[in-house]
Amino acid sequence: MKTKNIMYWVFIAPVLAALLIVVVVPFIWGIYYSLTEWSGDMAQTPVFTGFDNYKSLMSDPTFLSALWFTFKYAIVTVIIINVVGFSLALIVTSYIKSKNLLRTIFFMPNLIGGLILGFIWQFIFTNIFNALGELMGVEMLQGWLATPATGFWGLVILHVWQMAGYIMIIYIAYLQSIPDELLEAADMDGASYFQKLKNVVMPLVAPAFTVSMFLTLSGAFKIYDQNLSLTGGGPGGTTKMIAMDIVDTAFAMNTMGLAQAKAVIFFIIVAILSLTQVYYNKKKEVEL
Amino acid sequence: MKKKKTTGRIVLEIVGILLALLWLSPFYIMLVNAFKTKREMFENTLAPPQEPIFANFVQAFQELDFLRTFFNSFLITSLSIVCIVFFSAMAAYALSRNKSKVSGLIFFLFVASMLIPFQSVMIPLVKIFSELQSLNKWGLIFMYIGFGSGLSLFLYHGALKNIPLSLDEAAKIDGATKWQTFWHVIFPLLRPIGVTVAILNVIWIWNDFLLPSLVLGQGDETIPLKLFLFFGQYTKQWTLALAGLTISIIPVIIGYFIAQRHIIKGVSDGAVK
Numbered sequence: 091m092k093t094k095n096i097m098y099w100v101f102i103a104p105v106l107a108a109l110l111i112v113v114v115v116p117f118i119w120g121i122y123y124s125l126t127e128w129s130g131d132m133a134q135t136p137v138f139t140g141f142d143n144y145k146s147l148m149s150d151p152t153f154l155s156a157l158w159f160t161f162k163y164a165i166v167t168v169i170i171i172n173v174v175g176f177s178l179a180l181i182v183t184s185y186i187k188s189k190n191l192l193r194t195i196f197f198m199p200n201l202i203g204g205l206i207l208g209f210i211w212q213f214i215f216t217n218i219f220n221a222l223g224e225l226m227g228v229e230m231l232q233g234w235l236a237t238p239a240t241g242f243w244g245l246v247i248l249h250v251w252q253m254a255g256y257i258m259i260i261y262i263a264y265l266q267s268i269p270d271e272l273l274e275a276a277d278m279d280g281a282s283y284f285q286k287l288k289n290v291v292m293p294l295v296a297p298a299f300t301v302s303m304f305l306t307l308s309g310a311f312k313i314y315d316q317n318l319s320l321t322g323g324g325p326g327g328t329t330k331m332i333a334m335d336i337v338d339t340a341f342a343m344n345t346m347g348l349a350q351a352k353a354v355i356f357f358i359i360v361a362i363l364s365l366t367q368v369y370y371n372k373k374k375e376v377e378l
Numbered sequence: 379m380k381k382k383k384t385t386g387r388i389v390l391e392i393v394g395i396l397l398a399l400l401w402l403s404p405f406y407i408m409l410v411n412a413f414k415t416k417r418e419m420f421e422n423t424l425a426p427p428q429e430p431i432f433a434n435f436v437q438a439f440q441e442l443d444f445l446r447t448f449f450n451s452f453l454i455t456s457l458s459i460v461c462i463v464f465f466s467a468m469a470a471y472a473l474s475r476n477k478s479k480v481s482g483l484i485f486f487l488f489v490a491s492m493l494i495p496f497q498s499v500m501i502p503l504v505k506i507f508s509e510l511q512s513l514n515k516w517g518l519i520f521m522y523i524g525f526g527s528g529l530s531l532f533l534y535h536g537a538l539k540n541i542p543l544s545l546d547e548a549a550k551i552d553g554a555t556k557w558q559t560f561w562h563v564i565f566p567l568l569r570p571i572g573v574t575v576a577i578l579n580v581i582w583i584w585n586d587f588l589l590p591s592l593v594l595g596q597g598d599e600t601i602p603l604k605l606f607l608f609f610g611q612y613t614k615q616w617t618l619a620l621a622g623l624t625i626s627i628i629p630v631i632i633g634y635f636i637a638q639r640h641i642i643k644g645v646s647d648g649a650v651k
Contacts, residue, residue, distance in 0.1 A: 112524025
């Protein structure tokens with residue numbers, strides 16, 4: 091009995107130790123830090139200030155603007171990524187010859203880090219778009235990333251290009267589980283392609299929509315690398331998202347307590363989103 | 379009827395290929411301009427280079443200290459993955475076969491850790507590791523085990539439900555210890571999900587930037603970190619910068635074409651679970 095217990099802990103210990111030291115302890119400690127004023131200087135002790143950080147965040151323009159920007163960004167990207175991802179999935183699950191090659195290509199950007207992708211697109215927006223704009227005389231294409239609006243859409247384009255292939259993979263998994271008999275039966279009844287799509291395919295892939303909507307939603311909230319390398323938060327901090335704002339508050343401005351308070355609020359937002367996802371998924375499962 | 383279907387198919391095929399070209403165009407643009415001189419790049423950004431030059435690649439390769447940087451990335455990623463794949467499987471096995479309150483609590487802790495965004499633990503994490511004198515690649519590997527264990531354990535735990543207990547019992551009757559049962563009977567059966575676990579973790583660890591930037595010192599840089607520093611130095615030398623990006627992407631593309639099927643299947647399994 092005793093040896094059995096020891097073995098139990100031997101099996102669990104390595105990852106449990108890592109989890110406790112890397113996630114659990116810092117998480118709890120972080121809540122304490124959010125109630126202090128601290129510059130991050132190791133020699134200095136954090137000074138307990140209660141909820142002061144949280145109070146000052148309520149009227150902190152950088153934080154509120156980052157939060158608002160992130161919300162807008164999340165809503166727009168969730169919709170576009172899912173529409174594009176679903177369309178790509180429909181194309182590569184139809185009986186076309188190049189479907190395997192196309193899957194490989196659409197998924198490719200996901201394997202490359204967001205930092206690298208952001209640099210590539212920075213080049214495209216600042217040089218290629220400029221050149222195209224001059225060539226075709228379209229003023230709109232010039233000076234991308236130099237205004238808050240073009241910075242926003244630049245980030246959206248980059249993110250859609252990167253994530254649509256990932257979401258496509260999820261939709262493919264669900265599309266392939268639709269029984270052929272159902273589609274054949276619809277064919278027999280003389281249903282058009284769009285009728286089949288609306289009445290047979292869409293209802294059956296509804297769970298996939300739930301999964302990928304919330305994956306893209308929490309993904310949009312956590313985005314950092316792309317933000318850093320594409321716009322760097324510029325011009326004038328107008329495209330800075332919440333994750334980047336936290337990192338800057340911590341390591342560029344050395345206001346650790348304030349940064350940690352932002353991080354706690356960030357956690358609460360992401361947790362609510364993720365738990366809503368679990369809730370909806372469970373509800374869907376029950377209905378099925 | 380049949381004819382209509384063929385036309386539809388051809389249209390879809392063409393739309394698909396056009397989209398694929400659009401998807402590839404950023405890589406094309408990166409690649410062609412990496413072979414140009416600065417002047418040629420400005421005069422003609424879209425066309426292939428008239429006379430490809432390799433000087434950008436040579437310089438970027440040296441500036442990135444690419445062999446060393448690649449080795450750092452490789453070492454950190456592979457050690458982290460090996461530990462995650464083995465240790466998460468072990469823990470998932472113990473938790474799934476011993477259904478106690480403690481097991482339930484520990485499992486909950488791992489699953490709940492997936493909710494926590496990195497920024498929420500970042501500051502205390504750096505402080506703890508700096509006090510432990512572990513802000514280096516070994517500390518980083520340990521951190522990756524902690525951050526990677528939640529999803530990995532969850533996936534293994536799900537797969538273990540489908541491995542019948544009778545196998546454990548049969549092994550026990552044959553006189554195997556828990557340790558032997560796990561390594562000789564259970565772990566080989568977990569191989570498919572192990573591949574998924576490995577792939578999902580490789581993708582984020584190989585590409586991770588923020589954590590290495592907080593932890594690693596000079597000489598230990600991974601590819602994304604070194605690339606970031608490289609960019610800061612050569613902000614406006616785009617041809618050189620693009621050559622650096624190309625060099626950094628090549629290993630990933632090679633890996634993708636070798637393990638394509640596994641990668642797409644792994645991502646699909648990981649997401650749908």
